[in-house]
Amino acid sequence: MKSDAPALEARHVSHSYGPRKALEDVSFAVSRGSFCVLLGLNGAGKSTLFSLVTRLFALRQGALIVMGCDLQREPRKALAQLGVVFQSRTLDLDLSVAQNFFYHAALHGIGKAQADARTEKLLSAVQLADRAGEKVRNLSGGQMRRVEIARALLHRPRLLVLDEPTAGLDIGARADILKLVRGLIASEGMSVLWATHLTDEVFETDDVIVLHKGILRATGSATELLRQTGAADIREAFVTLIGEKEALA
C-alpha cells in the first residue's frame, strides 16, 4: 500500500446498464484526510459509483484505487480499508445494536474482546451507548443512521464512504449526522467521501466532485469552484456547473 497515494482514486471509470450509460469516463481523486463531497442530483451516477467502489458491481472499464490498493487486483485489501454507509438501511432490525456490531466485527475477523471495546467507544462517540442492548427496530431514523456510521468505523477503515446519509432525516438529525462525521475525521484520522444532492451540506473547506448524468462536471475545493464559476455560493456554483437551473428551482 503506497503511503502517499490518495484515499480514493478513480481513473476513467465508465459503467452502463444495458444501453444506458450511468458513468462516463469519470476520473477524480480524494485526498487523504479530506472531507470530499460528491455532489449530484438524483440519477447523477452517485449510487452506481458507490456500488463500484464497494465491489457490489463489477468494474468493467477504468480503475478504482483505495488507499493505493487496486480494487480489481487486491479487492480484499481495498475492502478492508473501506467503511461504507449506504443510502438504504443495512442494519438487521431484529438484532440489538451491539449484536449488529458483533456481526460486522466477525465479518472483518475481529474477535469479541476487541469488538466489545470498540463498540463501546464508537457508541459513546455517537451518543448511543445506553441503547447498545436495544433492538435496532426500536430506534428512530436518525439514531439508526448514527448506528450505521459508528458500525462502519468498527474495523478502523481509512476511508469512509457515505451515500446520501442524511436522506429521509429531519433538519436537526441531518445537522447532527454531518457534525458527527466531520468530527470523526479529526478523531479517527480518516478520509470521507460524502455523496449528496444537498448543497447546504458543503462547507467552504471541503473538496467537491460535481457529477451530472454520469459525467464529471468539476472537481476541486469548494472555494476553487466558487472562483471558477464566479458564483456567490455553492448552490449557485452547482447550478452553473450542471447547467440545469430548473432542477433546483
Next chain:
Amino acid sequence: MSFAAYAICLKGIIWREGLRFLHQRERFVSALVRPLVWLFIFAAGFRQVLGISIIPPYETYVLYEVYITPGLLAMIQLFNGMQSSLSMVYDREMGNMRVLLLSPFPRWFLLLGKLIAGTLVSVLQCYAYLAIAYLWEIEPPPLGYLTVLPAFLLVGLMLGSLGMLLSSLIRQLENFAGVMNFVIFPMFFASSALYPLWRVQEGSPWLYYVCQINPFTHAVELIRFALYMQFNPLAFAVVSGCTIVFMLAAIVAYDPSRGLMALRGAPGAAA
C-alpha cells in the same frame, strides 16, 4: 487474513444464522409440524394401502411410518435449504446482504459460511424430529443416530447450495412461490421419499427414471442407509457431486464480475 480471523468470521456467520433461527420460533415449529403431519396423518392412512417389501437397508418388513421417516428428514432439509434461500433474497431486498458481501474475506468463504450455518440449523431440526418420531415407535438402531450425522451434513449442504443458487436467480421475494411449485414439490414427490422406487416402476416406468435422476432421491437414500448404519456409495457419489456442482454454480452466480449478479446489477443497488 489469519486462520483465526477466518474462524472468527465463520463463527459470526453461524452465530447470526442461529440467532435469527431462535428469533423465528414459528419457523422451527413449522419445520417440525410439516413432517409430523405427514407422519401422523398421511402415514397412518397409507399404512394399510402401501405394502413395503424387504428392501435394503431394512432386514425385515417395516411399517410405512418407518419407511417414510428418512424421506421426511430429507424434506426438513429441503425446506430448510429453500428457507435459507428465501432469507438470502430477503437480505438482498433489505440491504443486509451488502454487509456480508462487503467483508474482506473471499466471497466463496462467506457463502460457504452461510451454507454451513443453514446446514447446522437443519441438522438440529432433523434431530428434534427424530426425538418426536421415537415416541411414535420409530426406533432406528441407537448407533444410527450418530452414523446419520454425516449424511445430514452432506444433504444439508447439497440442498442449501441449491437454495443459494436459486436465490441468485430470484429477483424479488414475491417470485419465491414459484420455487415451491417448480422445485420443492417436484423434487419431493418424484423421489423415493414416500414410496419405494420398485413401486414407482410398476406404476410408471418413465417416472421411475425421473426419480432415479432426481438428486433428492439419493439424498433420501443416503439418509435411509446411514440411519441403519449402512453406506450407499451411489447415493453418496450423487449427493457429493451435486453438492460440488450447486456450490460452485452459486459462488459463480454471486461473483460480481462473472455471475448473474453482474448481469442484473448488484444486490439491491440503485442506479
